Amino acid sequence: MRIPKKRWVMKRWKSELIELGRIGRRNGKAVMNFSDITGEDGIYRIEGSPEMQRSSTFLIRRMMDADLNVSVDKVGNIFGTLRGSDPNLPVVLCGSHLDSVSNGGMFDGVAGVVCSLEALRRIREQQGLLKRNLTLCILMGEEGSAVDEACLGSRAICGLKSYEDVLRLQSYAGTSLQDLLIATGKTGDMVIDRSSLGSFVELHIEQGTVLARRDLSIGVVEGIVGIRTYRVTVEGEGNHAGSTPMNCRRDAFVAVSAFTILLSTWIRDRVEAGSTAVCTVDTVNIMPNSPSVIPSSVVFTIDSRSVDQQELLEIGNFIGEQLENIATSYDVQTSFEVLMDFPPVKLDEGLQRHLEHICGDIGLDHVVIPSGAIHDTMSFASVGIPSAMVFVPSKGGISHSPFEWTDWSALEDGISVLTRFLLEIGNRQ
Ligand SMILES: [Zn+2]
CATH class of the missing domain: 3.30.70.360 (Alpha-Beta Plaits)
Structure with a gap:
């Protein structure tokens, strides 16, 4: 008797990360393991580029498949909402960015977007309706690779820079950011009501060596360094x-x-x-x-x-x-x-303790660390929106490089922590 081969199905979030890594890579290669990286095949997903447009379209489709209500704001921030039973309660925002530096890696920013999407899918499939709206956001222009400023999408949402001033910025090629975004079909008319935001959480690669050296999969971020250039x-x-x-x-x-x-x-x-x-x-x-x-x-x-x-x-x-x-x-x-x-930003102590409690509860060793890189979380925290960050390890502390790598098992741990966190915060009255 022939024994049927067991059909192996790749986890959906892993296949999404591999596919997004392929879209931004000039040779289109699918990188599934660290050993697949040659160093000549980094990611180019610059804001306003065709690669960016293809990646956003791919993710919007996945968000709609997950029954998220998708909208786009004036500067191209993309939102996908899993509706709660009481839309008047403060919204729980999660997410990160999709744009990369030139010749970057396949996890910086994207890991936070895909892991958040997976967390919302698990909540919808396994838990049903929560009290609060949970909104995944893909934040525009975090890296500042198209224009000479970073964290543009989150700063617009938080009122740190007006939508109009963001759109007026000139790219290195001399095109206005507005024209770039229109050319790639990535603007809408939605304006998020900042007063509706109750909290923000971002999962991100560490971009440092603390977690890798200690063989830990989770870092709970206490604050983000200030930067002066x-x-x-x-x-x-x-x-x-x-x-x-x-x-x-x-x-x-x-x-x-x-x-x-x-x-x-x-x-x-x-x-x-x-x-x-x-x-x-x-x-x-x-x-x-x-x-x-x-x-x-x-x-x-x-x-x-x-x-x-x-x-x-x-x-x-x-x-x-x-x-x-x-x-x-x-x-x-x-x-x-x-x-x-x-300036340096301290993240919300209550949310930090909540994340630490979840790690302890599901048996994941973790460490509390500062972030040496700036992130969109800074924007939300600096205007008083309670904010938290979860770090997953960067192999060798390397990022902004084709050799950027995070093990799939660490990302699975990150999704577990994020799912539980969003579930508990999303059910708060
Ligand atoms: Zn990043």
Whole structure:
């Protein structure tokens, strides 16, 4: 007698993550395991791109299949609501973003969207009607890869930037964000009533090494670091690299190099003393950047982060003082400006304890950690909407890279925690 082969059915949320990873990947390859990644096949899902449109269309279809009521707002935030029995109760919002950095990974943002969708499906199928509306949101423009600003969708919802100002932003290619969104068919006329929002929860990959090093699948986030970025200009003097004596030079790049080492050493000393601050010189443009010419000017940016607002200000003061010092030491002129300033945010303690309780109850070891990256959750928390975050591990702490990876089992744990959390909050009177 022939024994029939057992039909293996892939979990729907896993197949959705693999399919979304295929849509954003230029070679269209399905990555199912970490060993499938070659490093030349990252995700390109930039806001306003055709890949973004295909991914959103795919998810909207899945949301409708799950009986969610789908709507889109003026800036392209997508909402899918599982209706509760009392629509007058505050709404429970969950979700994350779908856009990626250039050549990014397949989990940043998308994991939170797909795991939230799966949690809502499980609630609908296994629990029936809850009291509150549960709304999944796909938040527009979190990464800032199309325009020079991040967390656009959540900031519009929270009134931190008007819908009109968001739409007026110019993309790097010189197109208004409004035109980009219209071209990809991703705008609507819905405006969410902020006063109806009772809480927000986001599942996200950790983008750090804490969970992976401790072999834990869940991190409960206590707060999100503040971030201050700066643009610095150093002006020296361009001259012939062969005929200008070393003691007659005003080399802008030498001055910048000395400054970078000073800053890095100073931050490392603070970390030795217990700080968790980080500081990075991350873009450097040298003029004229040409052979045989001493660099005449350098424009670079600095990214500084800390959970402590006072420390962010101290870092800013140090940057100002040291730029003055190198101006004197290297006979150059220096100036700087603040480009972005997000203060640190503490997440809701009650919701944090609730998540910890759920982890304990279902037998998942977890750790309470701060987030070193900014997220849409910051927007909601900063306007007083009780907000929470669940982290799942990033293999090797790597993200914003084709090698970004989170094990399927950790995502399953994340879905379990999220489902239970949404179920309990959604049934609150
Ligand atoms: Zn993200």
